[in-house]
Amino acid sequence: xxxxxxxxxxxxxxxxxxxxxxxxxxxxxxxxxxxxxxxxxxxxxxxxxxxxxxxxxxxxxxxxxxxxxxxxxxxxxxxxxxxxxxxxxxxxxxxxxxxxxxxxxxxxxxxxxxxxxxxxxxxxxxxxxxxxxxxxxxxxxxxxxxxxxxxxxxxxxxxxxxxxxxxxxxxx
Numbered sequence: 001x002x003x004x005x006x007x008x009x010x011x012x013x014x015x016x017x018x019x020x021x022x023x024x025x026x027x028x029x030x031x032x033x034x035x036x037x038x039x040x041x042x043x044x045x046x047x048x049x050x051x052x053x054x055x056x057x058x059x060x061x062x063x064x065x066x067x068x069x070x071x072x073x074x075x076x077x078x079x080x081x082x083x084x085x086x087x088x089x090x091x092x093x094x095x096x097x098x099x100x101x102x103x104x105x106x107x108x109x110x111x112x113x114x115x116x117x118x119x120x121x122x123x124x125x126x127x128x129x130x131x132x133x134x135x136x137x138x139x140x141x142x143x144x145x146x147x148x149x150x151x152x153x154x155x156x157x158x159x160x161x162x163x164x165x166x167x168x169x170x171x172x
Contacts, residue, residue, distance in 0.1 A: 082119025
């Protein structure tokens with residue numbers, strides 16, 4: 001199947017991009033100009049949008065609060081909502097907290113499961129759908145939240161600027 005071929009083709013790039021994002025410590029800190037949740041979260045948002053742009057998607061950064069990558073046509077869209085912020089990493093790690101090292105076929109880093117890894121998987125899944133030329137009845141928007149761990153306030157900002165999706169899910 002063509003989709004499986006595209007997924008296999010993108011696999012190494014997905015791993016590399018996920019590691020790139022995981023190496024950013026994106027714990028909320030005091031706001032700076034253009035970075036309402038601090039410099040680490042701002043850097044993670046910029047990184048996710050850069051990866052999306054490299055994949056050829058249209059990207060939008062809503063004043064550092066939230067960003068998205070989208071593919072498809074039409075007004076209605078399906079939202080895939082993830083987040084780039086992480087809670088403080090705590091103690092007891094066997095591998096560097098932001099090293100994004102691979103051991104026994106797994107990536108170890110803060111945010112690998114919640115939620116940087118899943119949102120990158122969704123982004124690359126959308127690239128595989130696009131490259132397979134599968135028809136979509138709605139536009140798809142990968143939404144990169146930045147404040148889920150401490151209140152999801154970025155979504156209030158998002159909904160002031162954008163209309164809500166007609167349907168959606170979160171990959172985590």
